[in-house]
Amino acid sequence: MNVPPLVELRGVTFGYGDGRVVLDDVSLHVPRGKVSVLIGTSGGGKTTLLRLIGGQLRARSGQVLFDGRDVGALDRDGLYAMRRRMGMLFQFGALFTDMSVFDNVAFPLREHTRLSEPLIRDIVLMKLHAVGLRGARDLMPGELSGGMARRVALARAIALDPELIMYDEPFSGLDPISLGTAARLIRQLNDTLGLTSLMVSHELESTFAVADHIVVLANGRVAMQGTPDEVRHSSDPLIRQYVTASPDGPVRFHHPAPPVAQDFGVVPQQGVRP
Numbered sequence: 439m440n441v442p443p444l445v446e447l448r449g450v451t452f453g454y455g456d457g458r459v460v461l462d463d464v465s466l467h468v469p470r471g472k473v474s475v476l477i478g479t480s481g482g483g484k485t486t487l488l489r490l491i492g493g494q495l496r497a498r499s500g501q502v503l504f505d506g507r508d509v510g511a512l513d514r515d516g517l518y519a520m521r522r523r524m525g526m527l528f529q530f531g532a533l534f535t536d537m538s539v540f541d542n543v544a545f546p547l548r549e550h551t552r553l554s555e556p557l558i559r560d561i562v563l564m565k566l567h568a569v570g571l572r573g574a575r576d577l578m579p580g581e582l583s584g585g586m587a588r589r590v591a592l593a594r595a596i597a598l599d600p601e602l603i604m605y606d607e608p609f610s611g612l613d614p615i616s617l618g619t620a621a622r623l624i625r626q627l628n629d630t631l632g633l634t635s636l637m638v639s640h641e642l643e644s645t646f647a648v649a650d651h652i653v654v655l656a657n658g659r660v661a662m663q664g665t666p667d668e669v670r671h672s673s674d675p676l677i678r679q680y681v682t683a684s685p686d687g688p689v690r691f692h693h694p695a696p697p698v699a700q701d702f703g704v705v706p707q708q709g710v711r712p
């Protein structure tokens with residue numbers, strides 16, 4: 439049986455208002471219950487795409503569907519209800535530094551539910567247990583390593599039992615061992631909690647090892663979607679450039695800019711290329 443994807447983008451075009459198109463007719467799907475990874479060049483629109491899914495931004499045209507509903511057409515209450523079903527963990531998903539680990543994880547529960555404190559305690563300890571940090575409940579964020587802080591942020595992101603969890607570069611700044619642990623943890627949580635995960639990552643090796651579905655975003659468009667194996671073995675030069683991390687290839691290096699001659703006041707001489 440074909441399960442409909444939890445998130446789907448249909449012909450989405452978006453720009454920030456400076457006239458430049460960041461995402462150009464992007465269509466992709468995030469399969470339910472799977473770990474999907476979004477890869478692509480820096481500045482290619484990956485974070486923008488997560489923010490469109492979260493409803494923080496609205497597409498200029500096209501549709502962003504979450505569980506079959508058009509995110510761009512939701513009113514405030516609808517958007518609020520939808521966001522309750524999503525956990526988001528952004529790059530430096532900062533913890534509240536003046537609160538203990540326990541209180542950080544309890545925060546969304548105290549803020550968004552009317553659960554009793556004894557119940558909140560059980561949920562917090564369960565979530566901390568899931569990330570291996572039940573014993574660290576009384577520590578302050580300043581006493582945690584980078585990898586531990588990331589795991590506490592993760593426990594906080596799953597406190598309200600989201601269906602979708604989005605990670606923006608969850609591995610940046612982690613050493614190779616913490617990175618492997620974090621990648622495995624994302625996989626484990628996805629499977630044990632029945633989540634759907636979508637992450638943006640530049641760490642191809644670790645993410646390919648735990649992902650089911652890869653989306654390659656290049657020059658504002660979807661260059662390819664498929665399994666890690668399909669992406670790894672693609673013969674498309676653009677995809678090969680990503681997979682082999684080669685500096686040379688069809689991926690644009692320059693952010694769109696006025697011609698060099700215009701910026702530097704150089705008048706091209708006849709016969710000389712600017």
Ligand SMILES: Nc1ncnc2c1ncn2[C@@H]1O[C@H](COP(=O)(O)OP(=O)(O)OP(=O)(O)O)[C@@H](O)[C@H]1O
Pocket residue numbers: 454460478479480481482483484485486487
């Ligand atoms: N708030 C904003 N206002 C204007 N332009 C923005 C804004 N946020 C991002 N951009 C531009 O949109 C483009 C895409 O940015 P985005 O952060 O989505 O890329 P990314 O693929 O996540 O990059 P990275 O991998 O470096 O994090 C970039 O050119 C960026 O300069």
